[in-house]
Amino acid sequence: MKKVAIVGYAQHPILENAGALNEVELIMPVVHQLFDELGISQNNIDFTCSGSCDYLQGAAFAFVEGLSAIQTNPPIKESHVEMDAAWAMYESMLKIQMGDADTALIYGFGKSSPGRLDSIISLQMDPYYISPLWPDRVSLAAIQARVLLEKNIITPEQMITAVIEARTNSKNNKNALVTELVDKESYLASEKISSPLNEFDCPPISDGSSAMIIASEEKAYDFTDQPIFIEGIDHRIESSNIGSRDLSKPTGIMASIEQLKLEKTKFDVAELHTQFSHEVPYLQSVLNLSDVPTNLSGGPLVGNVMMCAGLDAIGKTYESLKSNDLTNGLAHASSGPCLQHNMLVHLEKKS
Amino acid sequence: MSEEEKKDYAESPINLEYHYTAGSATTRFLNQVKEGKIVGQSCPKCSAVYVPPRGSCPRCGVATNIEVPLTDKGCIESFTIVHIPIPGNPIVPPYVCAMIRLDGANISFLHLIQGIDVEEIRIGMRIQAVWKPKDEWTHSLENIKWFTPIDEPDVDVATLRFQES
Amino acid sequence: MSDQKDLLRAPFELAYNYKRSSGPLMSKFFDALADQKILGTKSSTGKVYAPAAEFDPETHESLSDLVEVGPGGVIESFSWIEEPKHHHLIKNPFAFALIKLDGADTSMLHMVTECDEADLKIGSRVTANWSATLENRITDIKFFTLEK
Numbered sequence: 113m114k115k116v117a118i119v120g121y122a123q124h125p126i127l128e129n130a131g132a133l134n135e136v137e138l139i140m141p142v143v144h145q146l147f148d149e150l151g152i153s154q155n156n157i158d159f160t161c162s163g164s165c166d167y168l169q170g171a172a173f174a175f176v177e178g179l180s181a182i183q184t185n186p187p188i189k190e191s192h193v194e195m196d197a198a199w200a201m202y203e204s205m206l207k208i209q210m211g212d213a214d215t216a217l218i219y220g221f222g223k224s225s226p227g228r229l230d231s232i233i234s235l236q237m238d239p240y241y242i243s244p245l246w247p248d249r250v251s252l253a254a255i256q257a258r259v260l261l262e263k264n265i266i267t268p269e270q271m272i273t274a275v276i277e278a279r280t281n282s283k284n285n286k287n288a289l290v291t292e293l294v295d296k297e298s299y300l301a302s303e304k305i306s307s308p309l310n311e312f313d314c315p316p317i318s319d320g321s322s323a324m325i326i327a328s329e330e331k332a333y334d335f336t337d338q339p340i341f342i343e344g345i346d347h348r349i350e351s352s353n354i355g356s357r358d359l360s361k362p363t364g365i366m367a368s369i370e371q372l373k374l375e376k377t378k379f380d381v382a383e384l385h386t387q388f389s390h391e392v393p394y395l396q397s398v399l400n401l402s403d404v405p406t407n408l409s410g411g412p413l414v415g416n417v418m419m420c421a422g423l424d425a426i427g428k429t430y431e432s433l434k435s436n437d438l439t440n441g442l443a444h445a446s447s448g449p450c451l452q453h454n455m456l457v458h459l460e461k462k463s
Numbered sequence: 464m465s466e467e468e469k470k471d472y473a474e475s476p477i478n479l480e481y482h483y484t485a486g487s488a489t490t491r492f493l494n495q496v497k498e499g500k501i502v503g504q505s506c507p508k509c510s511a512v513y514v515p516p517r518g519s520c521p522r523c524g525v526a527t528n529i530e531v532p533l534t535d536k537g538c539i540e541s542f543t544i545v546h547i548p549i550p551g552n553p554i555v556p557p558y559v560c561a562m563i564r565l566d567g568a569n570i571s572f573l574h575l576i577q578g579i580d581v582e583e584i585r586i587g588m589r590i591q592a593v594w595k596p597k598d599e600w601t602h603s604l605e606n607i608k609w610f611t612p613i614d615e616p617d618v619d620v621a622t623l624r625f626q627e628s
Numbered sequence: 629m630s631d632q633k634d635l636l637r638a639p640f641e642l643a644y645n646y647k648r649s650s651g652p653l654m655s656k657f658f659d660a661l662a663d664q665k666i667l668g669t670k671s672s673t674g675k676v677y678a679p680a681a682e683f684d685p686e687t688h689e690s691l692s693d694l695v696e697v698g699p700g701g702v703i704e705s706f707s708w709i710e711e712p713k714h715h716h717l718i719k720n721p722f723a724f725a726l727i728k729l730d731g732a733d734t735s736m737l738h739m740v741t742e743c744d745e746a747d748l749k750i751g752s753r754v755t756a757n758w759s760a761t762l763e764n765r766i767t768d769i770k771f772f773t774l775e776k
Binding site: 471472473474475476477478479480481482483484485489490493494602 | 635642645648650
């Protein structure tokens, strides 16, 4: 396997409503920021891959329009995933491993404000048995939360802690959307949206974009003195037959842990794509992160750009390793109801 | 279809509501269209002029922040004769959809041609916009009902090929 | 960069009228709903998937052995919605629930209503209520209610 490293990451300020900015105007600043920081242009990029979901803003082929944000003359090698940009990063990894590219530009964007996110996300599931019931993403997450609470895998206090810590950590990310601190009293006074989850347990509706550049080892050092290496990456999806899953046993994540031999690694920092508060203590216990600083950026509870938040978890882990005296970071990206599809990325800073 | 024939499909209607917000480039363009003016945007790097503009130059990947007023005259870059009606539109087939290249623009956009026999339409033909009455103008290119031929010599479309300046 | 007061906004609706073919197995499931029956499929391992699954997600075998399940079952988990949202099918307070129907080994997502939140718990027994109009859709089961 070729060694591949992250050499740059940029995040647009997370907005409640990007209104005046179309997808082109959202993507341009983050791509230009990366190019300016590294002193490069599109001509240094062998492969471009983006992650987005046209249904979020109701514009068919918005992802094609988004390409106007980058230079496409001369013609570029390009691909797209109708998923979180973390999977665009995975596809870029594959391109580099196959020898078709040495450098890749990845970007994601999401404008959830124009539509009703809950309605849209209902449609990503089984169209015969599930989507016709219009189950919203909060209710499905709540169903898993109740299972975890009932089995004492997590406690209500841990959920409150996850919310309080997320708000406290938001000051570490200048791009965070939600920064007001929350105390236990306000949390307990909050109305349930879909029990047992209340508004603080859920992520804010967010608009924004993110970009990242990865490169094979020999190219990486052309861009930076300190590339952060992708030591391991793996993703697994569980059945779309939600009733056949044991929502308290993350079989996909456990398979990734084994594949990446993560039990042997002591992580210094982690960023998890935990859109709901109960997912934080749940994944911390599954991934053995109880004494590892987690979601120091605040995580999705303070800013959750659909189609970017997974890439952001990888990017924030990269930033933590780059600017601190740390070695191993773990990033997690997710898609689908009740943590159906998960990606784990082990990043390492070489000394 | 026999009445006994069982339905082997399920109706699955979906409907989603949105509030579309035009980006700032589109807003600037449509605000001008509301006043009966067509204003393209040009790239500071390669000088290409785009109409309708998206805010960025796809050749260079930079913001097109230079406004360029254009006339409503141009030529036909390509066209097709359509034989099927548009649902909800009173236009009677056969009618012509054409790629309209306005004078000074580097790309063309789709609109209708009226006022000439479909058999006589040619690539390179000079045309001009026919606008709706001013009191009907909104933030839409539909303020232009269609384009119609004008009495000027045809353009050789090979000369329209983009030259980077 | 964004001048909010000059923003142009317009509402629009995306609507599609899909007709989804159910295939040889699921069409039998939807036909049975018209007779107020709920079907599951039995795997070679003996496990019964309900609603009827075309494939066993564990062994990957194709399933065709249909068995009747329900109409009653047990709540495996639920989430209570006191204020239904725009797209929810039920307009008064209700729950989404995973319900393991009698005779099945997996659960089915559906809705439970005509009760209070305090009446529901994991383990509560519920039964299917049928829609007056049958359209070969999962919503032919209108919702579930607590068994008396």
